[in-house]
Amino acid sequence: xxxxxxxxxxxxxxxxxxxxxxxxxxxxxxxxxxxxxxxxxxxxxxxxxxxxxxxxxxxxxxxxxxxxxxxxxxxxxxxxxxxxxxxxxxxxxxxxxxxxxxxxxxxxxxxxxxxxxxxxxxxxxxxxxxxxxxxxxxxxxxxxxxxxxxxxxxxxxxxxxxxxxxxxxxxxxxxxxxxxxxxxxxxxxxxxxxxxxxxxxxxxxxxxxxxxxxxxxxxxxx
Amino acid sequence: xxxxxxxxxxxxxxxxxxxxxxxxxxxxxxxxxxxxxxxxxxxxxxxxxxxxxxxxxxxxxxxxxxxxxxxxxxxxxxxxxxxxxxxxxxxxxxxxxxxxxxxxxxxxxxxxxxxxxxxxxxxxxxxxxxxxxxxxxxxxxxxxxxxxxxxxxxxxxxxxxxxxxxxxxxxxxxxxxxxxxxxxxxxxxxxxxxxxxxxxxxxxxxxxxxxxxxxxxxxxxxxxxxxxxxxxxxxxxxxxxxxxxxxxxxxxxxxxxxxxxxxxxxxxxxxxxxxxxxxxxxxxxxxxxxxxxxxxxxxxxxxxxxxxxxxxxxxxxxxxxxxxxxxxxxxxxxxxxxx
Numbered sequence: 001x002x003x004x005x006x007x008x009x010x011x012x013x014x015x016x017x018x019x020x021x022x023x024x025x026x027x028x029x030x031x032x033x034x035x036x037x038x039x040x041x042x043x044x045x046x047x048x049x050x051x052x053x054x055x056x057x058x059x060x061x062x063x064x065x066x067x068x069x070x071x072x073x074x075x076x077x078x079x080x081x082x083x084x085x086x087x088x089x090x091x092x093x094x095x096x097x098x099x100x101x102x103x104x105x106x107x108x109x110x111x112x113x114x115x116x117x118x119x120x121x122x123x124x125x126x127x128x129x130x131x132x133x134x135x136x137x138x139x140x141x142x143x144x145x146x147x148x149x150x151x152x153x154x155x156x157x158x159x160x161x162x163x164x165x166x167x168x169x170x171x172x173x174x175x176x177x178x179x180x181x182x183x184x185x186x187x188x189x190x191x192x193x194x195x196x197x198x199x200x201x202x203x204x205x206x207x208x209x210x211x212x213x214x215x216x217x218x219x220x221x222x
Numbered sequence: 223x224x225x226x227x228x229x230x231x232x233x234x235x236x237x238x239x240x241x242x243x244x245x246x247x248x249x250x251x252x253x254x255x256x257x258x259x260x261x262x263x264x265x266x267x268x269x270x271x272x273x274x275x276x277x278x279x280x281x282x283x284x285x286x287x288x289x290x291x292x293x294x295x296x297x298x299x300x301x302x303x304x305x306x307x308x309x310x311x312x313x314x315x316x317x318x319x320x321x322x323x324x325x326x327x328x329x330x331x332x333x334x335x336x337x338x339x340x341x342x343x344x345x346x347x348x349x350x351x352x353x354x355x356x357x358x359x360x361x362x363x364x365x366x367x368x369x370x371x372x373x374x375x376x377x378x379x380x381x382x383x384x385x386x387x388x389x390x391x392x393x394x395x396x397x398x399x400x401x402x403x404x405x406x407x408x409x410x411x412x413x414x415x416x417x418x419x420x421x422x423x424x425x426x427x428x429x430x431x432x433x434x435x436x437x438x439x440x441x442x443x444x445x446x447x448x449x450x451x452x453x454x455x456x457x458x459x460x461x462x463x464x465x466x467x468x469x470x471x472x473x474x475x476x477x478x479x480x481x482x483x484x485x486x487x488x489x490x491x492x493x494x495x496x497x498x499x500x501x502x503x504x505x506x507x508x509x510x511x512x513x514x515x516x517x518x519x520x521x522x523x524x525x526x527x528x529x530x531x532x533x534x535x536x537x538x539x540x541x542x543x544x545x546x547x548x549x550x551x552x553x554x555x556x557x558x559x560x561x
Contacts, residue, residue: 114262114342115391122346123359123387129350131468132339162470204470 020060020089020097021177022220024077026051028185035079039184046143046151046188051079052126053137053182054106054119060091061099068097074106076119076126100172104215105136105165111158133157133203136164136211139184145192153191155211157203164207166215173222183217246270247327250404251413253442256327258341258399263392265399269379271557273397275372276390278556281365283355285311290348290394293320296554299485300324300401306496310354317353317460319496322489324403324482324548330447334478334494335465345394359387366390403484403548404442411542420542426532427539434508434526435536438480438519444543449477450519453512457495464494475517487544501540505533 026033026048028041038047056074060067070089078084091097106120111133115122126135135156142150157164172178187210191198197206246265249256276282280289293308294300300323302308308320318334332338338347348354349362363385366372373383380389408428410418420428431439440446449465456462456476465474478494492498498507509528512518528536548554 112339114259114340115388115395117386117388121387122343122391123363125358125360127343127346129343129346131337132343 018091018176020091022087022089022100022180023177024055024085024087024180024182026079027181027183028188029183033079033184041185042189044143044145044192046141046192048079048139048141050138050140053077053104054126054134055087056103056106056110058087058089058100058102060089060097061101062096063098067091072118073110073116074119076124098171098173099169100220101167101169103165104168104218105156105211106134106158107165108158108163110134128154128156128202131202133159137214139187143188143192145195149195149198151191151198152201153187153199153207153210154201155207155214157207159203162203162205162208164203164211166211168215168218170218170220172220179221181217181219181221182214183219184214186217187213247399247402250402250409250442253404254328257330258327258395260327260399263342263395265396266379268375269393270396270400272372272375272379273393273395274554274557275375276394277397281369282349282357282362283311284357284361287311288355290345291556293348293354294323296551297488297549298322299403299489299549300554301489303490306491308354310348310351311356314353314356316351317462318494319491321479321481322485323398323401324484325443326398326401328443328447331479335468336449336479337468341398342391342395344398345391359390363387363390401548401554403545405547406484406545407542408539409442409545421538423535423538424542425539427535427537428542430528430532430536431539434521434528435483437521439483444483445480447480449474449479451476451515451517452478452493453507453514453518453522453525454493454495454497455513457497460495462495473517476515477517483540484543485545485549487541488549501537502533505536509533 028039031039031041033039033048033051035048035051038045054074054076058070058072060069068089068091075087076084110116110120120134122129126138127133128135133156135154137153137155139153139155140151142148155164170180190210190213200207200210246267247260277290277294280286280292282289288311293302295302297303301320306319308316308318310316321334326332326341329341332341332344333347338344346359349357349359366376367383367385372385376385376389377383379393407418407420407424410416411420438446438448438450451464454476463475465477465479466472468474486492486501490499490501492501492504498504505528508522508526510525512522512525514523
């Protein structure tokens with residue numbers, strides 16, 4: 001993947017192609033969230049030990065018209081692996097892309113298409129074995145409010161009525177580098193306040209609700 | 223010109239690929255089209271062979287004691303024998319009877335509750351189940367990579383020693399796809415082969431079957447692949463709600479996948495929890511022991527009226543579904559020649 005990115009950086013301009021770099025960050029309000037570092041917010045604190053999520057089916061629009069579709073089906077973003085936090089897309093220079101659309105998670109067609117390779121290979125631990133389906137987002141860690149407790153959120157589900165995949169549409173005025181921020185604040189407040197659903201490991205209404213909270217928090221920043 | 227040559231070459235390669243697949247897997251005459259998309263995983267002998275070796279290798283389990291074949295023996299139509307519930311490593315007991323593995327290319331879903339949506343992903347379920355193989359896919363691949371035999375088999379199948387989850391799963395799929403049973407006496411009678419006929423008992427049994435059983439156990443697969451509550455009283459220890467576990471719908475409570483009846487003579491015990499050890503017990507259930515509940519299949523509300531003669535005739539017919547060509551096929555058995 002790194003080698004491919006390098007080729008893109010050096011050779012694409014020769015063919016009139018530029019690149020759009022999207023850097024993905026997990027945030028808690030204004031604070032950057034990193035693994036194993038406590039985050040303080042609203043009288044509690046939490047700490048992530050694992051954060052992995054799928055972003056898939058990127059499309060690039062101008063004035064509502066589809067200009068390009070990314071050929072990579074899905075990206076597995078892993079907070080532990082820096083290289084996965086930067087997505088590089090080849091785009092036509094000066095194409096004036098003003099909107100990016102993608103899926104937060106994996107759609108039902110991909111979920112029912114059998115064994116896949118690359119980021120979608122089941123060996124990455126983002127596929128349920130007891131019941132078919134990709135885990136769209138895996139967040140594990142601890143929080144203190146005031147007692148220390150663990151949480152494990154494996155948010156997935158592709159079938160009605162518990163489809164957890166979220167469609168994201170984001171406006172952009174940049175075509176080179178932008179930041180995709182996913183704010184965990186609303187989700188973590190919900191988890192910590194209720195304390196009743198700290199371990200979500202299967203498709204269901206709670207998984208959908210949590211996925212929606214995350215989807216609403218996604219922003220594209222210059 | 224070069225472009226045309228390239229297109230011709232591609233067409234030729236695709237044609238050869240389909241013809242090769244056809245040699246390893248052929249749709250029986252008058253059967254429906256398979257559900258499995260062979261274009262995404264075209265069969266070839268090296269990959270089938272890799273899948274076969276993996277299927278019989280206990281290295282897939284965490285203590286190297288249990289292989290797929292431990293619960294899916296070829297002599298029993300690829301299910302186990304003498305156990306109501308399947309058992310895994312360290313004598314851990316599961317909650318369900320292992321299903322037969324037959325005609326899987328037509329499978330729309332897998333497991334008694336349809337938890338698995340694609341044949342390629344089926345092998346993951348037992349592999350990672352705590353009471354079955356209790357392994358992880360990455361660790362299994364690490365173990366395989368240490369064996370020269372598997373490096374050679376992966377190279378032969380994929381022209382690369384690289385072992386990925388996708389390749390591992392697709393290889394096992396390829397072997398399982400070859401497990402086609404379509405050469406029972408029933409099939410030969412329907413094909414009109416060599417003047418083979420049903421006996422009087424079998425003929426009567428077939429008529430009873432079509433009247434009482436075929437709505438769910440639909441020919442030629444002998445399953446319509448739906449989920450049904452067939453009137454089994456819930457087991458108070460297992461507390462298995464069946465399909466409802468997957469869908470969360472109360473309307474799916476106590477529903478389980480309709481199993482195929484092919485090779486049923488050899489695949490005892492019966493039902494999702496293996497509660498019946500003989501076909502006589504199964505027919506006793508359907509005729510006199512239906513447990514009524516909200517989701518009971520409508521066809522079974524009044525049970526199935528069967529005389530003792532009817533039961534004998536039905537069993538005679540069911541035994542015509544035994545496919546000895548399938549059961550004794552050496553290509554499906556333990557691969558003794560591969561070292």
